Amino acid sequence: MTTPTSRDLTVTEVRLTPILVADPPLLNTQGVHQPYTPRLIVEVVTADGTTGLGETYGDTKYLDLARPLADRLVGRQVGELNRLFTEADEVAVDASQVSGQVDVGGLRGVQTADKLRLSVLSAFEVACLDALGKSLGLPVHALLGGKVRDAVEYSAYLFYKWADHPDGVTAEKDDWGAAVDPAGVVEQARIFTERYGFTSFKLKGGVFPPDEEIAAVRALAAAFPGHPLRLDPNGAWSVETSLKVAGELGDVLEYLEDPALGTPAMAEVAARTGVPLATNMCVTTFAEIKEAFTRGAVQVVLSDHHYWGGLRNTQQLAAICRTFGVGVSMHSNTHLGISLAAMTHVAATVPDLHHACDSHYPWQSEDVLTERLTFENGAVRVSDAPGLGVELDRDRLEVLHQRWLDDDGSLRDRDDAAAMRVADPEWVTPAVPRW
Numbered sequence: 001m002t003t004p005t006s007r008d009l010t011v012t013e014v015r016l017t018p019i020l021v022a023d024p025p026l027l028n029t030q031g032v033h034q035p036y037t038p039r040l041i042v043e044v045v046t047a048d049g050t051t052g053l054g055e056t057y058g059d060t061k062y063l064d065l066a067r068p069l070a071d072r073l074v075g076r077q078v079g080e081l082n083r084l085f086t087e088a089d090e091v092a093v094d095a096s097q098v099s100g101q102v103d104v105g106g107l108r109g110v111q112t113a114d115k116l117r118l119s120v121l122s123a124f125e126v127a128c129l130d131a132l133g134k135s136l137g138l139p140v141h142a143l144l145g146g147k148v149r150d151a152v153e154y155s156a157y158l159f160y161k162w163a164d165h166p167d168g169v170t171a172e173k174d175d176w177g178a179a180v181d182p183a184g185v186v187e188q189a190r191i192f193t194e195r196y197g198f199t200s201f202k203l204k205g206g207v208f209p210p211d212e213e214i215a216a217v218r219a220l221a222a223a224f225p226g227h228p229l230r231l232d233p234n235g236a237w238s239v240e241t242s243l244k245v246a247g248e249l250g251d252v253l254e255y256l257e258d259p260a261l262g263t264p265a266m267a268e269v270a271a272r273t274g275v276p277l278a279t280n281m282c283v284t285t286f287a288e289i290k291e292a293f294t295r296g297a298v299q300v301v302l303s304d305h306h307y308w309g310g311l312r313n314t315q316q317l318a319a320i321c322r323t324f325g326v327g328v329s330m331h332s333n334t335h336l337g338i339s340l341a342a343m344t345h346v347a348a349t350v351p352d353l354h355h356a357c358d359s360h361y362p363w364q365s366e367d368v369l370t371e372r373l374t375f376e377n378g379a380v381r382v383s384d385a386p387g388l389g390v391e392l393d394r395d396r397l398e399v400l401h402q403r404w405l406d407d408d409g410s411l412r413d414r415d416d417a418a419a420m421r422v423a424d425p426e427w428v429t430p431a432v433p434r435w
């Protein structure tokens with residue numbers, strides 16, 4: 001009989017490294033992406049020398065919470081995941097950071113103290129699971145109950161886009177070219193299929209008047225007949241505009257994502273169209289589920305382990321969705337490979353995942369991993385290596401952290417409207433509904 005090796009999984013250190021990563025000039029209803037976007041890399045180190053990795057938003061209000069939460073983790077066992085949540089509840093959130101605030105990109109739904117805590121906590125939970133998995137020799141999906149699929153399908157995340165950031169702005173060059181009309185969107189979709197094999201397409205809308213976006217989706221439908229298509233204007237439309245778009249695109253859309261803002265408007269749209277509605281804006285917290293589901297406001301919830309508070313909460317969300325007959329898939333914000341790995345592990349464990357998940361990863365030319373994750377036929381293979389199955393490139397981390405240190409503060413909080421004002425000084429965040 002073999003004696004189990006004793007491992008000391010006490011957390012001895014939590015390293016927090018804010019970084020700025022290159023982001024192309026992607027357009028959304030708020031404005032344009034900054035040339036560099038903030039992320040926070042979390043490393044949880046245990047007494048047996050294992051390091052677990054996590055990643056979350058890197059804006060100041062997330063960083064301000066991360067330090068007190070990290071301090072509470074030291075001395076705990078990495079397996080004490082439930083306690084993370086009770087500890088987090090005790091960390092105060094500055095009310096001015098949340099009350100009445102639109103989030104940093106204006107795109108992530110309601111702001112609450114709890115959601116802010118959960119967004120930070122998600123990175124700690126993932127890092128603890130990574131450390132635990134590495135130490136036990138088990139992949140994260142096994143710690144979550146095991147995978148039900150070997151690969152997770154993602155969709156091409158199409159954006160209206162300028163060829164370059166505005167003149168005079170320091171930025172990394174990208175090779176995607178511009179996409180500001182239907183032909184440009186179709187060309188971008190072709191590049192996505194050639195490079196990554198995606199077969200579903202989501203267009204980020206709310207940028208141009210709805211007729212132009214309808215034309216772009218029609219052009220996609222003609223170029224990729226029968227492929228699942230989605231359009232997401234981030235709540236930029238009125239109920240009547242949403243219904244007009246649903247009427248014109250109903251035959252080609254897999255779903256319409258957050259056409260109008262908030263549960264009442266979504267419920268009204270849902271009641272008057274047969275096109276399924278998806279959301280990552282009106283249901284982003286457990287508290288919002290009851291009203292939205294009982295009113296039939298959404299047919300697909302796009303989970304996001306960052307703002308739902310980690311991988312296990314994502315599984316709980318999926319179970320609630322299943323109970324109500326609501327579909328589940330995944331939302332994505334500008335993220336790196338650690339989060340893509342985490343998304344892939346949890347997605348692999350969700351039995352009824354019937355839609356390809358979103359991922360911004362192809363837009364992120366920079367990462368902190370020794371090896372980038374890859375898409376094959378539009379899917380990421382589920383790693384069976386211990387933990388998340390990714391490795392930190394400390395030199396890259398240092399370079400991207402140095403960029404954050406060198407920044408004068410103007411890029412440390414994502415602000416798409418401010419980035420737009422560089423090109424158009426008159427730009428103000430559009431009032432909603434915009435159309």
Ligand SMILES: O=C([O-])C(=O)C[C@H](O)[C@@H](O)C(=O)[O-]
Nearest residue numbers: 028105107280331332333334
């Ligand atoms: O609704 C969505 O899918 C998003 O908000 C994803 C991203 O935030 C995207 O819109 C962006 O970064 O411009």
Ligand SMILES: [Mg+2]
Nearest residue numbers: 232257258280
């Ligand atoms: Mg969305």
